[in-house]
Amino acid sequence: MCREPYPGRVTAPVFVLTPETVEPAGAAATAVAGDRLVLTGPEAHHAVAVRRLHPGERVDLVDGAGLRLVCEVTETAADGGRRERLAVRVVERVEEPQAGLQLVLVQALAKGGRDEQAVETATEVGADLVVPWMADRCVSVWRGVKAARGRQRWGAAAREAAKQARRARIPEVAELLTTAELAGWVRRVNDAGGLVLVLHEEATVPIGGVALPDTASSEAIDHPADEPRGGGKGPQDPVTIAVVVGPEGGISAAEVGALEQAGARTVRLGPHVLRTASAGPVALAVLAQRVGLWG
Known part of the structure; x- marks a missing residue:
């Protein structure tokens, strides 16, 4: 593909x-x-x-x-x-029709612009959707007007990165999710045949060893731009493969448990611990190569 x-x-x-x-x-x-x-x-x-x-x-x-x-x-x-x-x-x-597979970055809010850096690089890698996440250990907090402004900043980062990457499609930046809301989204993705991978340094399964959804027949499809993306069940919905990245302080045990109970898989990215700004884009690059998007 x-x-x-x-x-x-x-x-x-x-x-x-x-x-x-x-x-x-x-x-x-x-x-x-x-x-x-x-x-x-x-x-x-x-x-x-x-x-x-x-x-x-x-x-x-x-x-x-x-x-x-x-x-x-x-x-x-x-x-x-x-x-x-x-x-x-x-x-x-x-x-360009929408591909039959969408790569999603679920990124916890981070300080110092590291989350925007993650959005930028993930867009260049090929992310189709970015989901902001308010994790328990997030230092940065979006509330009220700040939430709208934060989403606008991420959208601007995705837009400029898409131009840099010469992309005709600009990733959507979704509404900010709490952990409970994220668990519900994970459950819907899982029920629709997708896969959500939580990056965690203590996981034993490497990202290169986890079984991926069958995308061999996921040809590019025509998809209305205003149709909901991620977790849908319609026959025209693309297969979702998402990675979840925690904040600087890491993902709490309670959060890991909630996401795993919803159907997410916990995986290890590699032998080293990466920053929150780089972990998601690196993981998406690995997955893009595995499913043939870079072929």
Whole structure:
């Protein structure tokens, strides 16, 4: 299984478009080869004022949900007031279906931006969904307005990392879960045939030795962008493989027990103890290789 069905097209810079930042309004939804579009807003500012793109250069415009417009720059315009415009000609329209397998990072909140670093690297590795977790030993706490802002920061980290990785799909950042809510989510994933792995330094089973769900027949599927992801039971839902990463202080015995009772498997990542910022991305990389996503 390969997430990028068009090898050799990962060198052009990627910019994210929305219905509000493309002219004519909403034209990206039906754009085909030969159409001419204009990108506006912050992404156009980055393309024109920061990247300093010129006519004739190639760019990819993506919507974050699988649409990629392979384009050629035809004109740039800047007035110095952050109202830059990037005019392009569409060379090819590519719609990447959602893969039949989704990789999920369940990341405990961490201090010092380590959780955002985990989100960023996991996105570059190939995570499809990120779930924030308020574990017992989290030093960082999201409540009220802080929860909304924290989720926005993680979303921004995923967005920028997806652009860096030239991805057409930007991982969703889910609502913050408590341990009880996470256990319920684990149970739903398990009931749907997925797998949730809890990374723990005292586990005896290595991540490379745990049996994975059968993904051999998990072909890419068309999946509405607004359909719930993770733990679903519908015939079109992708198979979920998730890793759970604890905070700096580790996962408590009570939390491990609750997650295992819900159907999670506790595994050891390797011979060394990794930071909360790196454990999840490393585990996802191992799993991506095992299931053939990097093949």
